[in-house]
Amino acid sequence: MRLSGATAVAGIIGWPVSQSLSPAIHNAAFDAAGLDWAYVAFPVRPGEAARSIEAMRTLGIRGLNVTMPHKQDVVAALDRLSPDAERAGAVNTVVRDGGDLVGENTDGAGFCRFLERDAGIAPAGRRALVLGAGGAARAVALALADAGAEVAVAGRRLDRAEAVASLGPRVRAVVLEPATLKGEVEAASLIVNATPVGTDGETTPLGPAALRAGHIVVDLIYHPETTPLVRIARERGAVAFNGLGMLLHQAALSFEAWTGLAAPLDAMRASVT
Helix, strand or coil: CCCCCCCEEEEEEECCCCCCCHHHHHHHHHHHHCCCEEEEEEECCCCCHHHHHHHHHHHCCCEEEECCCCCCCCHHHCCEECHHHHHHCCCCEEEEECCEEEEECCHHHHHHHHHHHHCCCCCCCCEEEEECCCHHHHHHHHHHHHCCCEEEEEECCHHHHHHHHCCCCCEEEEECCHHHHHHHHHHCCEEEECCCCCCCCCCCCCCHHHCCCCCEEEECCCCCCCCHHHHHHHHCCCEEECCHHHHHHHHHHHHHHHHCCCCCHHHHHHCCC
């Protein structure tokens, strides 16, 4: 990569963010597209999301991705939101539109693109269980419901899960606790972990006995590559994926929103596989 005085800068804000694969994915995309762009990771402490958006304005940063814990905190600092971001109450991509900074959410669409294009799984008619009630969980649950799935959202706090369920039809709330989840897991064909449980490589949001052959399990965590949930699900005969596929497809949608060009998905995939 050669940088110039005209190089456009994009990046990701999060805490922590040092293990993010987004710089590799997006720099490969810019290179494949022949763009004079560079993508970097910005470690932004909790509570500093709004200031990072102001820095984006001041420094002329062309685009931002937003990851934990900032997806909801950035909302108030933006000029407006896309319909998907407004509905989810969370932003994972910031796009310049003239002088405005617009919050987008490509998580839900990226997840469904991964399911349908890479995994060959159609959400319509399925019963899905989404673990978590944060920004990613909200986007995924709404996208699955829009695609025709019946979705249960499990949150440790019922009020947060109910807040997600109130955003659309075919979504309901349950408490993320073993006694409640047993029946939900048995009824579901698709299980999505949208919590950070498993990033330590040791813990899992579900016990081994809950999983069976016939389940499709997607852990949105991609580091470690094989999370405890993915490993256990495969041992129990389920089909299981980590979050890399969703990451690639939501990144492709971000790239397209920033540049107006079709994303070079093969180059993006090759950068991390």
